[in-house]
Amino acid sequence: MAARRRIPEELGIGVVIVLVALAFSVMSPTFRTLDNAQLLLLNGAVIAFLAMGQAFVLLTGGIDLSTGSNVALTGMVAALVMRSGASWWVAALAALAVGALVGVVNGALIHYLRLPAFIVTFATFGVAASIPLILTGASSVNVADPLFAIVGRGGLFGIPMPVVLVAVFAVVFTVLLRLTATGVHIYAVGGNAETSRLSGIPIGRVTMLVYAVSGFCAAIGGLITTSRLMVGYPSAGSGNELFYSIAAAVVGGVSLFGGIGSLPGALLGAVLIATVSNGMNVVGVQSYWQPLVIGLIILGGVIIDTYRRQSSLSDLLRRRLGRPGPDGAAGTPPSPPGAAPAGEPATLTPHPTR
Structure with a gap:
């Protein structure tokens, strides 16, 4: 029997993006202008970076609530470093290092102290949001180096x-996830952490890595935001950035339960969120309606994710128990312990030495 061709999961969200864009184009001619498309891409760039970082964390079964405040912290770090007389690229490196450090601290606390990711990153959210306010007395800082505008403008x-x-970073991160052992470890930890530990995967290192990537991506978002404004705002990132990053990743097919998803899917999710937000602004929808719409999008993504996992589990049990599948075909009867699955060569499994 010929194997059925698997349809990429990203195709579905790609179709949704096209339909949403067509709907807004019909509702407002301004939406389909070149200037608006450029604005959509610029605003979507920050969401895309936050979504990529959030996707890494979600793939391991965690969550990062500190991304929004990390945007403010890293943007202010860059502005303060330039005010001290350093070049823009030195300030950018300092901001990226601070963002990654915040992620490493999150990962270390979660793994080594066995603390819930929600609690740790929520606490970091408050700390990272307060530091810029304390350092500047809640005032903005003008960017001293005009060359810094190249990052955002x-x-x-x-x-x-x-x-x-x-x-550039989408290609780098996709290669990391798909073509390296580190990417395999990230998916494995999200699929089953205990099995991964018994297999010798360094869970602590993987956990700190994914949170460091999330912090690094938030730092790039902070650099872009500060560069576009040429002013460091201590309250930057306190809006819907966190909300949008989770929505983009989940809608893009990254499972909240870990182990399932792809970076291209998260990026398409970011495009969808940016398109919806931009379209509502162009059409004239009041800003307080936008969180409601994004919330419904998140809810729909979670429902689909839950249904998908339950269906996968049902198919697995059906194959194990040898029961008929949905198409009436009998499943695979259970194999005796140590036997190879049907269609695969038999291998010898060594028994542990007593």
């Missing part, structure tokens, strides 16, 4: 620099 061959950065 520059371009490459007519493409906005934030979009170029998203494309």
Whole structure:
């Protein structure tokens, strides 16, 4: 029997994006202008970076609630470093290091102290949000180096620099997840942490890595935000950034339970969220309706994710128990312990030495 061709999960959300864009284009001619498309991509770049970082964390079964405040913290770090006389690239490196450090601290506390990710990152959210306010007395800081504008306002061959950065890091992170042992470990930890530990996977290192990636991505978002405004605001990132990052990842097919999802899916989710937000602004929908719509999108994504996991579990049990599947075909009868699955060569499994 020929194997059925698997349809990529990203295709579904791609179709939804096209339909949403067509609907807003019909509702408002302004939506389909080139200037609005450029604005959508610029605003979506920050969401895309936060979604990529959140996807890494969600793949291990965790969650990062500190991304929004990390945007403010890293943006202010860059502005303060430049005010002290350093070059813009030194300030950018300092901000990236601080963002990654926040992630490493989150991962270490979660793994080594066995604390819930929700509690740890929620606490970090408060700490990271307060530090810029304390350092500046709740006042903004002007960017001293005009060359810093290249990060958020520059371009490459007519493409906005934030979009170029998203494309570059999307390729790097996708290669990391799909073509390296580290990527296999990340999916394994999210699938079953205990089995991964028994298999020799360094769970602590993997946990700190994914939170460091999340903090690093939030730092890039902070650099883009500060560069576009050329002012460091201590309250930057306190809006819907966290809300949007989780929504983009979940809607893009990254499971809240870990072990399932892809980075291209999370990026498409970010495009959908940015399109919906931009479209509602163009159409003239009041801003207080936007969290309601995004919340419903998250709820729909979670419902689909839950249904998908339950269906996968039912199929697995059906195959193990040898019961007929939905198409009437009999499942695979259970194999005796130590036997190889049907269609695979038999292998010898060594018994542990007593």
